[in-house]
Amino acid sequence: xVHEVVINDAFDRxxxxxxxxxxxxxxxxxxxxLPPGSKLSEPELARHYEIxxxxxxxxxxxxSEEGLVIVRPQRKTQxxxxxxxxxxxxxxxxxAVEADIVSELAGSADRALIKDLRSQLKNQLKVAxxxxxxxxxxxxxxxxxxxxxxxxxxxxxxLEGLNSQMDRVRFLSLGQFPAxxxxxxxxxxxxxxxRQDATQASAAMRKHLRRxxxxxxxxxxxxxxxxxxxxxxxxxx
Amino acid sequence: xVHEVVINDAFDRxxxxxxxxxxxxxxxxxxxxLPPGSKLSEPELARHYEIxxxxxxxxxxxxSEEGLVIVRPQRKTQxxxxxxxxxxxxxxxxxAVEADIVSELAGSADRALIKDLRSQLKNQLKVAxxxxxxxxxxxxxxxxxxxxxxxxxxxxxxLEGLNSQMDRVRFLSLGQFPAxxxxxxxxxxxxxxxRQDATQASAAMRKHLRRxxxxxxxxxxxxxxxxxxxxxxxxxx
DNA sequence: TCTCGTAAACTTCCATACAAGTCAACAAGA
DNA sequence: TCTTGTTGACTTGTATGGAAGTTTACGAGA
Numbered sequence: 001x002v003h004e005v006v007i008n009d010a011f012d013r014x015x016x017x018x019x020x021x022x023x024x025x026x027x028x029x030x031x032x033x034l035p036p037g038s039k040l041s042e043p044e045l046a047r048h049y050e051i052x053x054x055x056x057x058x059x060x061x062x063x064s065e066e067g068l069v070i071v072r073p074q075r076k077t078q079x080x081x082x083x084x085x086x087x088x089x090x091x092x093x094x095x096a097v098e099a100d101i102v103s104e105l106a107g108s109a110d111r112a113l114i115k116d117l118r119s120q121l122k123n124q125l126k127v128a129x130x131x132x133x134x135x136x137x138x139x140x141x142x143x144x145x146x147x148x149x150x151x152x153x154x155x156x157x158x159l160e161g162l163n164s165q166m167d168r169v170r171f172l173s174l175g176q177f178p179a180x181x182x183x184x185x186x187x188x189x190x191x192x193x194x195r196q197d198a199t200q201a202s203a204a205m206r207k208h209l210r211r212x213x214x215x216x217x218x219x220x221x222x223x224x225x226x227x228x229x230x231x232x233x234x235x236x237x
Numbered sequence: 238x239v240h241e242v243v244i245n246d247a248f249d250r251x252x253x254x255x256x257x258x259x260x261x262x263x264x265x266x267x268x269x270x271l272p273p274g275s276k277l278s279e280p281e282l283a284r285h286y287e288i289x290x291x292x293x294x295x296x297x298x299x300x301s302e303e304g305l306v307i308v309r310p311q312r313k314t315q316x317x318x319x320x321x322x323x324x325x326x327x328x329x330x331x332x333a334v335e336a337d338i339v340s341e342l343a344g345s346a347d348r349a350l351i352k353d354l355r356s357q358l359k360n361q362l363k364v365a366x367x368x369x370x371x372x373x374x375x376x377x378x379x380x381x382x383x384x385x386x387x388x389x390x391x392x393x394x395x396l397e398g399l400n401s402q403m404d405r406v407r408f409l410s411l412g413q414f415p416a417x418x419x420x421x422x423x424x425x426x427x428x429x430x431x432r433q434d435a436t437q438a439s440a441a442m443r444k445h446l447r448r449x450x451x452x453x454x455x456x457x458x459x460x461x462x463x464x465x466x467x468x469x470x471x472x473x474x
Numbered sequence: 475t476c477t478c479g480t481a482a483a484c485t486t487c488c489a490t491a492c493a494a495g496t497c498a499a500c501a502a503g504a
Numbered sequence: 505t506c507t508t509g510t511t512g513a514c515t516t517g518t519a520t521g522g523a524a525g526t527t528t529a530c531g532a533g534a
Contacts, residue, residue, distance in 0.1 A: 016310070017488075042516070052489040057516080058298055065302060073253070074495040074516055089392040096333040151471075155326040158399065234388075253517075279486070289519040294486080311486055311525040 005031040005133065005171065011049065018055040021045075022062055029068050029079055030167050036081040036226045040069060066164050081228035082168050084220070088213075088234055090162040095209045097159060098143065099202035101150045102189060106198040113149045117190045120145065121183060128179035135179045136170055142186055166212075172226065173219045182211070242268040242370065242408065248286065255292040258282075259299055266305050266316055267404050273318040273463045277306060303401050318465035319405050321457065325450075325471055327399040332446045334396060335380065336439035338387045339426060343435040350386045354427045357382065358420060365416035372416045373407055379423055403449070409463065410456045419448070 009024045025045075028034045040060070042053045049056075060077055063069040067086065071077045105113070120142055127134040140163075147156035185208040192201035213235055220227050246261050262282075265271045277297070279290045286293075297314055300306040304323065308314045342350070357379055364371040377400075384393035422445040429438035450472055457464050 041514090046489095053516095054488055054490090058295070060516090061295060061298060062302065065299065071516075072496095074514095075497085076515060086391050089389055089395075092337070092389065093330075093334055093392050093395060096337040097330055100329070100333040152326055152329065154323050155330050158327075158330060158395075161398075162395065255517080278484090283519095290486095291518055291520085295517095297486090308486075309526095311484095312527080313485060 005033070007031060007033055017051055018058050021049060021051065021055050022059040024049075025059055026063060026066075026068065026164070029063070030164060031171050032168070032226075034079050036079050036228075038079040040077045040079065042077070066161065068164060082165065082172075082226055083228050084230045085234060086165050087169055087216070090166050091209060091212050093162060094159055094166075095206050097155060098146070098209065099205050101147055101152055101155075102193060102205045103198040103202040104150045105146060106193045106196050106201040109194070109196050110149065113145075114190065114194050116145065117142070117186075117193075121187055121190065124183045124186065125180065128183055132174045132179070136167075139182065146189075168226075169212075169216070169219060172223050173215060176219065177215055182208070185211070242270065242411075244268060244270055254288050255295050258286060258288065258292050259296040261286075262296055263300060263303075263305065263401070266300070267401060268408050269405070269463075271316050273316050273465075275316040277314045277316065279314075303398065305401060319402060319409075319463055320465050321467045322471060323402050324406055324453070327403050328446060328449050330399060331396055331403075332443050334392060335383070335446065336442050338384055338389055338392075339430060339442045340435040340439040341387045342383060343430045343433050343438040346431070346433050347386065350382075351427065351431050353382065354379070354423075354430075358424055358427065361420045361423065362417065365420055369411045369416070373404075376419065376423075383426075405463075406449075406453070406456060409460050410452060413456065414452055419445070422448070 007024070007028055009028075011020055011024075025034070025040075034040070042056045042060070045056045046053045060069060060071055064071050064077075067083070068080060069077055070080050120138065124135065124138045124142065127138055144156055147153065147159075185204065189201060189204045189208060192204050195201075216235065217232065220230050224230070244261070244265055246265075248257055248261075262271070262277075271277070279293045279297070282293045283290045297306060297308055301308050301314075304320070305317060306314055307317050357375065361372065361375045361379065364375055381393055384390065384396070422441065426438060426441045426445060429441050432438075454469065454472065457467050461467070
């Protein structure tokens with residue numbers, strides 16, 4: 001079940017080309033406009049966007065390091081399937097790091113932060129009922145706010161790299177699961193931070209991020225052709 | 238205080254060029270053969286290794302994503318200084334993830350694993366007295382073994398990306414701090430895994446990885462010109 | 475002496491040609 | 505029919521020339 005999404009493929013001929021073509025291709029892959037297995041050809045994409053092979057090639061390099069494409073020299077370049085173990089372990093890393101982040105936050109008790117978060121919660125509830133892509137943006141913002149409040153901007157950038165794989169899953173599951181529940185969990189995390197209970201705060205975050213594990217089998221079953229190395233055995237941690 | 242290190246710059250003209258030049262330059266940067274601030278020039282390096290500019294350029298792209306160099310279009314490409322906040326937050330991420338890894342391991346209690354680890358401990362003690370670079374390799378192997386035993390190979394690969402910054406610090410601190418103490422801490426981690434005490438195991442790992450925080454100010458003070466954005470205030474978490 | 479404009483010497487970025495490897499179609503022969 | 509070798513159309517990797525931007529040196533003029 002692939003949903004219609006908007007791809008921003010605006011192109012400015014006067015700006016640097018490589019970052020633009022990278023952004024476009026990355027977005028097309030994550031939003032499943034270029035589904036797993038799609039063959040990408042340097043000369044073909046170069047013709048399509050009316051540029052030379054070089055920027056396309058450099059984009060392939062970046063995407064391959066992100067695990068979004070695989071370059072087989074002299075053979076071809078393909079969009080990777082979503083690697084199941086990678087998604088699970090990305091989630092594992094996120095849980096470990098974000099649990100420690102909220103644990104730190106619970107020790108500081110910043111009034112302004114709490115206020116900001118509560119304001120975000122309201123907004124989340126509003127968009128939860130209307131637009132799923134908008135909710136994804138709000139959700140990302142919430143987690144980023146926590147990281148930055150703990151002075152972990154750089155660590156968050158690391159996590160974003162992992163998220164490219166998890167985001168592909170999120171766009172597959174558009175409209176699948178009730179966003180209201182996620183907002184409720186966010187609320188509990190904020191509550192525990194406010195109470196300055198580090199243990200409970202990190203526990204709430206862990207529970208929240210483990211939700212993906214529950215949803216994953218359903219998403220995989222409904223999109224088998226998009227996944228690779230699916231193994232139910234791996235789910236139990 | 239920069240130490241002499243061996244750079245493996247063997248070059249096979251028949252194999253793909255880009256991966257080789259990437260490996261060589263990365264190693265030279267991490268081992269401070271190319272210290273922070275060094276100017277890198279596409280044509281100059283191409284001439285030096287008798288290849289074309291193209292593989293050099295692609296290597297620049299990869300290194301810049303790793304944060305080891307910064308490419309300023311139309312200006313120049315330089316080896317970055319070691320970014321102090323990045324080092325701290327890389328360590329923070331490692332602690333969070335590795336603490337959870339040993340926590341999982343303590344729940345499984347794999348006899349073969351314990352045996353392997355104890356064997357590694359002996360070896361660590363041996364090389365600790367002779368070669369510091371060898372010890373670094375053994376240390377890395379120990380942590381990787383833990384990650385793989387927990388089925389977290391992919392998460393480990395991710396951590397390795399972070400390590401490129403921390404490794405630069407490690408090569409600066411060659412011979413600074415007694416490796417025997419690190420081995421002892423490794424031993425305590427293994428002990429707690431064997432006892433199947435998840436809480437104590439992760440605590441031991443956290444304590445072990447926090448050692449870097451203690452050593453860091455001294456390393457920075459002795460290598461001020463290699464660091465950027467040093468701020469003692471950031472050290473207290 | 476100081477300011478400012480110019481030109482030359484760099485830098486990376488992009489385009490293009492060719493090299494080398496892979497694969498698929500197809501025909502010849504058993 | 506099956507096997508096998510050849511050929512050609514692909515693929516990505518590498519080399520190289522030129523475009524566009526930046527910095528630096530330097531001299532003219534005040």
